[in-house]
Amino acid sequence: xxxxxxxxxxxxxxxxxxxxxxxxxxxxxxxxxxxxxxxxxxxxxxxxxxxxxxxxxxxxxxxxxxxxxxxxxxxxxxxxxxxxxxxxxxxxxxxxxxxxxxxxxxxxxxxxxxxxxxxxxxxxxxxxxxxxxxxxxxxxxxxxxxxxxxxxxxxxxxxxxxxxxxxxxxxxxxxxxxxxxxxxxxxxxxxxxxxxxxxxxxxxxxxxxxxxxxxxxxxxxxxxxxxxxxxxxxxxxxxxxxxxxxxxxxxxxxxxxxxxxxxxxxxxxxxxxxxxxxxxxxxxxxxxxxxxxxxxxxxxxxxxxxxxxxxxxxxxxxxxxxxxxxxxxxxxxxxxxxxxxxxxxxxxxxxxxxxxxxxxxxxxxxxxxxxxxxxxxxxxxxxxxxxxxxxxxxxxxxxxxxxxxxxxxxxxxxxxxxxxxxxxxxxxxxxxxxxxxxxxxxxxxxxxxxxxxxxxxxxxxxxxxxxxxxxxxxxxxxxxxxxxxxxxxxxxxxxxxxxxxxxxxxxxxxxxxxxxxxxxxxxxxxxxxxxxxxxxxxxxxxxxxxxxxxxxxxxxxxxxxxxxxxxxxxxxxx
Amino acid sequence: xxxxxxxxxxxxxxxxxxxxxxxxxxxxxxxxxxxxxxxxxxxxxxxxxxxxxxxxxxxxxxxxxxxxxxxxxxxxxxxxxxxxxxxxxxxxxxxxxxxxxxxxxxxxxxxxxxxxxxxxxxxxxxxxxxxxxxxxxxxxxxxxxxxxxxxxxxxxxxxxxxxxxxxxxxxxxxxxxxxxxxxxxxxxxxxxxxxxxxxxxxxxxxxxxxxxxxxxxxxxxxxxxxxxxxxxxxxxxxxxxxxxxxxxxxxxxxxxxxxxxxxxxxxxxxxxxxxxxxxxxxxxxxxxxxxxxxxxxxxxxxxxxxxxxxxxxxxxxxxxxxxxxxxxxxxxxxxxxxxxxxxxxxxxxxxxxxxxxxxxxxxxxxxxxxxxxxxxxxxxxxxxxxxxxxxxxxxxxxxxxxxxxxxxxxxxxxxxxxxxx
Numbered sequence: 001x002x003x004x005x006x007x008x009x010x011x012x013x014x015x016x017x018x019x020x021x022x023x024x025x026x027x028x029x030x031x032x033x034x035x036x037x038x039x040x041x042x043x044x045x046x047x048x049x050x051x052x053x054x055x056x057x058x059x060x061x062x063x064x065x066x067x068x069x070x071x072x073x074x075x076x077x078x079x080x081x082x083x084x085x086x087x088x089x090x091x092x093x094x095x096x097x098x099x100x101x102x103x104x105x106x107x108x109x110x111x112x113x114x115x116x117x118x119x120x121x122x123x124x125x126x127x128x129x130x131x132x133x134x135x136x137x138x139x140x141x142x143x144x145x146x147x148x149x150x151x152x153x154x155x156x157x158x159x160x161x162x163x164x165x166x167x168x169x170x171x172x173x174x175x176x177x178x179x180x181x182x183x184x185x186x187x188x189x190x191x192x193x194x195x196x197x198x199x200x201x202x203x204x205x206x207x208x209x210x211x212x213x214x215x216x217x218x219x220x221x222x223x224x225x226x227x228x229x230x231x232x233x234x235x236x237x238x239x240x241x242x243x244x245x246x247x248x249x250x251x252x253x254x255x256x257x258x259x260x261x262x263x264x265x266x267x268x269x270x271x272x273x274x275x276x277x278x279x280x281x282x283x284x285x286x287x288x289x290x291x292x293x294x295x296x297x298x299x300x301x302x303x304x305x306x307x308x309x310x311x312x313x314x315x316x317x318x319x320x321x322x323x324x325x326x327x328x329x330x331x332x333x334x335x336x337x338x339x340x341x342x343x344x345x346x347x348x349x350x351x352x353x354x355x356x357x358x359x360x361x362x363x364x365x366x367x368x369x370x371x372x373x374x375x376x377x378x379x380x381x382x383x384x385x386x387x388x389x390x391x392x393x394x395x396x397x398x399x400x401x402x403x404x405x406x407x408x409x410x411x412x413x414x415x416x417x418x419x420x421x422x423x424x425x426x427x428x429x430x431x432x433x434x435x436x437x438x439x440x441x442x443x444x445x446x447x448x449x450x451x452x453x454x455x456x457x458x459x460x461x462x463x464x465x466x467x468x469x470x471x472x473x474x475x476x477x478x479x480x481x482x483x484x485x486x487x488x489x490x491x492x493x494x495x496x497x498x499x500x501x502x503x504x505x506x507x508x509x510x511x512x513x514x515x516x517x518x519x520x521x522x523x524x525x526x527x528x529x530x531x532x533x534x535x536x537x538x539x540x541x542x543x544x545x546x547x548x549x550x551x552x553x554x555x556x557x558x559x560x561x562x563x564x565x566x567x568x569x570x571x572x573x574x
Numbered sequence: 575x576x577x578x579x580x581x582x583x584x585x586x587x588x589x590x591x592x593x594x595x596x597x598x599x600x601x602x603x604x605x606x607x608x609x610x611x612x613x614x615x616x617x618x619x620x621x622x623x624x625x626x627x628x629x630x631x632x633x634x635x636x637x638x639x640x641x642x643x644x645x646x647x648x649x650x651x652x653x654x655x656x657x658x659x660x661x662x663x664x665x666x667x668x669x670x671x672x673x674x675x676x677x678x679x680x681x682x683x684x685x686x687x688x689x690x691x692x693x694x695x696x697x698x699x700x701x702x703x704x705x706x707x708x709x710x711x712x713x714x715x716x717x718x719x720x721x722x723x724x725x726x727x728x729x730x731x732x733x734x735x736x737x738x739x740x741x742x743x744x745x746x747x748x749x750x751x752x753x754x755x756x757x758x759x760x761x762x763x764x765x766x767x768x769x770x771x772x773x774x775x776x777x778x779x780x781x782x783x784x785x786x787x788x789x790x791x792x793x794x795x796x797x798x799x800x801x802x803x804x805x806x807x808x809x810x811x812x813x814x815x816x817x818x819x820x821x822x823x824x825x826x827x828x829x830x831x832x833x834x835x836x837x838x839x840x841x842x843x844x845x846x847x848x849x850x851x852x853x854x855x856x857x858x859x860x861x862x863x864x865x866x867x868x869x870x871x872x873x874x875x876x877x878x879x880x881x882x883x884x885x886x887x888x889x890x891x892x893x894x895x896x897x898x899x900x901x902x903x904x905x906x907x908x909x910x911x912x913x914x915x916x917x918x919x920x921x922x923x924x925x926x927x928x929x930x931x932x933x934x935x936x937x938x939x940x941x942x943x944x945x946x947x948x949x950x951x952x953x954x955x956x957x958x959x960x961x962x963x964x965x966x967x968x969x970x971x972x973x974x975x976x977x978x979x980x981x982x983x984x985x986x987x988x989x990x991x992x993x994x995x
Contacts, residue, residue, distance in 0.1 A: 011734030438636035469971020
């Protein structure tokens with residue numbers, strides 16, 4: 001093997017600092033054959049790349065050390081142009097001589113020159129070890145997206161992914177799709193009907209829909225995940241599918257106000273969701289309006305924003321204001337008072353909805369969370385609420401014949417189980433975590449996405465938005481890459497973990513430590529239960545190596561051997 | 575839509591986080607994109623942030639990969655210093671007209687060696703604009719500041735890569751570029767209106783009354799150096815800082831909407847200040863405290879636990895004291911139906927972020943999914959609905975999903991084929 005060095009002068013900037021002849025001399029390392037060196041004025045230009053390629057063609061085949069700017073500056077462009085000029089798929093070591101050397105030693109030309117030569121020598125040593133490591137093979141993902149949950153988020157995700165031309169399987173554990181939609185008759189913000197929304201979200205032909213189906217097993221595998229499906233009642237033959245991506249869209253569930261504000265004790269006290277159902281009935285049949293309250297009090301933040309559940313559920317203020325307006329429409333002489341800690345209607349759309357509700361006669365009263373509400377009763381039925389108005393400090397009694405408690409949304413009951421199968425992290429409240437803030441729908445496990453209320457409580461409109469966005473992301477993940485994967489230098493290539501079978505005790509600590517779901521129990525044939533690393537899932541973070549008690553898990557950052565060899569060579573020369 | 579239009583690009587107006595995400599989604603689906611950004615760099619307002627809530631990580635790291643991906647995606651053509659002037663229908667189709675500011679530096683040739691900066695006698699060539707905290711890789715090229723440049727050409731002479739066009743230096747006249755497009759996606763973001771919409775808060779009357787973005791710059795970790803937080807007016811250490819929420823916003827006289835991001839923005843600043851100096855008196859005067867997003871309520875509770883004081887009170891007046899007699903800024907607010915006054919060293923005005931206007935087809939983005947004529951233009955990010963980073967990213971995906979569906983409906987199988995081809 002005859003390895004060569006290409007040195008970019010960056011339009012002369014490097015020559016101002018480095019002594020090119022001294023570098024060449026030092027690379028010879030005490031009299032051995034000179035290393036073929038090609039100095040080009042601007043490697044990231046077409047002319048520069050051509051010059052380097054022409055020189056490479058005159059040399060016997062071998063690897064290449066490129067001494068230039070930091071790879072993040074122009075590396076991709078250079079690699080692309082060299083490939084177009086016919087130099088490709090040979091081992092390349094990228095030596096950062098500009099940001100990493102010339103720019104940081106402006107006043108020390110001699111020292112910088114020596115350092116540059118050493119960096120190049122270490123690169124050559126690395127090339128010498130290039131065949132020592134196995135290449136990381138990335139298995140193309142299966143072209144199928146699995147969506148768990150058939151509510152608004154899941155339906156929108158299915159539509160978006162299918163539109164991108166990938167196969168879609170949607171699994172819903174209930175007998176029908178729609179999630180929470182059938183329970184909500186009118187939707188925020190335009191009071192549009194939920195059946196219209198459901199019709200709009202109805203699955204297009206081509207989606208493989210499985211209702212009344214549960215996931216019994218879901219595990220990472222090469223090319224994505226293997227899922228085992230069976231009927232919710234445990235009936236039917238289990239079926240195994242291979243998918244390239246998973247979208248978690250299981251939604252949430254409303255918390256019941258049990259043990260709060262005498263819910264379940266007195267008549268006339270309901271959860272906001274229960275009131276919603278009664279409103280829907282009255283809207284369909286005006287005779288049912290007689291059973292609706294005349295003087296209604298809605299209490300916000302029940303069982304929310306407190307130590308046990310320290311979050312704002314985002315949907316309760318819009319829901320309460322919506323139901324307040326619906327109640328006023330069904331019973332025009334009714335009175336609706338909303339007791340709130342903060343009216344959480346951020347943005348433009350929600351703020352104008354809030355204004356509309358006030359115009360329509362929904363009354364707002366701030367309460368002090370430190371002062372508990374007192375529920376007044378008459379004959380086993382709620383008759384009023386005594387509260388302290390937080391703005392005036394006065395204690396007031398609000399007579400009422402109906403009280404609705406706005407409770408938060410909690411994650412779907414099966415969220416924890418499914419997330420654990422995938423190795424996806426949940427937050428303290430049990431919601432699925434994306435990579436906030438810039439990749440909110442992408443979990444750290446590659447190929448697993450989340451949307452809707454399983455991620456965080458959201459309105460139907462937001463769930464549809466998140467679903468569509470997650471559908472696109474998942475489709476992009478499993479679709480064939482639009483550009484061919486680029487040819488990368490050895491030392492900027494992807495590092496992955498390996499677990500040496502010989503040393504692995506099968507303790508499984510790495511399974512818990514891996515945030516990317518790359519460590520999986522090895523189902524191999526050996527006598528002991530060990531752990532394997534899925535190379536196309538591993539991000540090379542080293543979490544497994546940090547917790548491994550036997551040293552079996554380690555990061556196979558390929559050039560480690562090369563780095564050692566490089567150091568040896570440089571220190572010897574010095 | 576005709577078959578001819580099918581190969582045309584979609585124009586994305588705005589290269590902030592929403593615009594970049596929309597461009598990436600479209601390009602990943604095989605649709606060519608022209609991404610027009612009025613500044614000389616991608617990233618938008620996010621790159622003016624030092625850290626972002628709720629993680630308190632630097633803003634740069636999560637967003638930079640998107641900028642990089644936009645720059646290297648084969649289907650995305652980047653037009654910097656270009657803003658969407660208008661969209662025309664010329665009978666054959668839709669034409670987007672870009673107003674391109676004179677840009678003397680050829681981004682593809684610039685190697686960012688910095689010799690132009692050293693050569694310029696007027697300091698008109700910079701590596702990054704003054705208000706961008708992050709380092710050169712944000713804008714890996716030189717930027718010529720038009721208002722300082724006198725066109726002497728010293729930079730062009732010094733440039734070893736022939737990346738600077740002398741004849742373009744000091745040229746104030748913009749050029750107009752007409753691009754036939756399929757449709758336009760608006761992602762023009764927000765701005766802090768100047769002058770401040772609500773004069774009663776005293777913005778601009780005194781250096782110690784700052785807007786949120788100005789305060790971001792003042793306290794950014796990269797800039798603060800050592801020592802205490804100092805008042806911009808005279809450099810004395812600040813002992814008390816007050817954040818005035820909804821300043822000019824949720825106010826029918828000024829900006830009716832809630833800007834959605836400011837409660838968290840103030841909590842973030844307050845927590846930094848407390849970390850920097852626990853003895854600092856930090857107070858947030860808010861109307862409704864809105865923290866509905868993931869992790870936001872917990873973040874706000876942590877701020878409270880760290881000693882940040884929250885007042886449910888809407889200030890009505892912020893005014894500098896008579897500087898001859900006493901230093902400080904007077905804050906008058908109403909709480910429990912009583913008027914109270916406080917004097918503090920620094921006041922930060924939060925809220926009142928205005929959606930950047932779009933001149934396109936007379937439409938104001940922000941009315942639902944479509945802005946203006948359905949199918950002609952769409953909007954995502956803050957210009958559609960006040961949104962933080964996460965919401966902007968989600969909205970971009972939703973808008974592109976709807977758009978791809980629509981493009982496919984217009985030419986059956988077209989987008990699908992494009993995504994495969």
